[in-house]
Each structure stands twice: as C-alpha cells, then as structure tokens.
Amino acid sequence: MATPKRIYLAGPEVFFPATEHQAIVAEKKRLLREYGFEGIDPLDTELAFSGDQAKPDRGQRIYQANRELMDSCDGIIANLTPFRGISADPGTVYEVGYMIGQGKPAFGFTLDSRRYRERMGSIGLDKLGHTIEDFEMSDNLM
Secondary structure: OOOOEEEEEEOHHHHOOHHHHHHHHHHHHHHHHHOOEEEEOHHHOOOOOOOOOOHHHHHHHHHHHHHHHHHOOOEEEEEOOOOOOOOOOHHHHHHHHHHHHOOOOEEEEOOOOOOHHHHHOOOOEOOOOOEOOOOOOOOOOO
C-alpha cells in the first residue's frame, strides 16, 4: 500500500481554544483520510520550551518547526477566512506562499463569502485615501 500524501492544514485554528481546535482538525483529518491523504496540523509537532526562554526565541523555534513540517508535506489546504481583520491570518498566507514557492499544490477556502471590497466598504478608498482592490475576489488578488 502506498504511503498517503501528506497535506499541511494551515489556518487560524491554531489560535482557537484547544477543544475547538482539536475538533476542527479531527474532522479535517477524517475527511482527508477518506480520500487517501494524511492531514498534518501545525500543532502535531510538540515543542518543549524552558521557562526562561525568551519569547522571540520561542517564536523562532515555532517558525522553524512549521517550516520543517511543511517541508515534509506534499501540499497545503489553507483556511483563508478573515481572522483578526478583513483578510486571512498573515501566518497562514505566508505558509501558502512558502508551499507554492516549493512547487507544491495549494488550496484555500474561506467561510466568509463576501468579496474583499464588500468587507472593506464600497466607496473604493480606505480612510487614508488608498485604493481598495476590487477584482471581485474574496481577498487580495495575489
């Protein structure tokens, strides 16, 4: 039997309360298993930190662990639902770009069906007079 392709599950769920995160990830992994894939969650890597380790050092270790996990995967499915603002979580967006940069397939979804401009407002400019992108997409065209 062939080893299933590993799919990195990116999204803001890593910031959700533990029980909510675990339930969402369990369902995503179940669905992927049904189709012969293995879902890989960023929190599948357990990292131990010492109590006196500086927060920037912890952040760097998490970043490196996530890159190593993405390197071990064959593709990515990303939750691009707006998080803490009108756009997707910036960490998730980075992960999508990282995987695309490696030539790996990337798929995204959003739970907010509104277009980007609709979420920003319909006047075409933000409060600083900057143009609001309007390509009738759910987020920035890139």
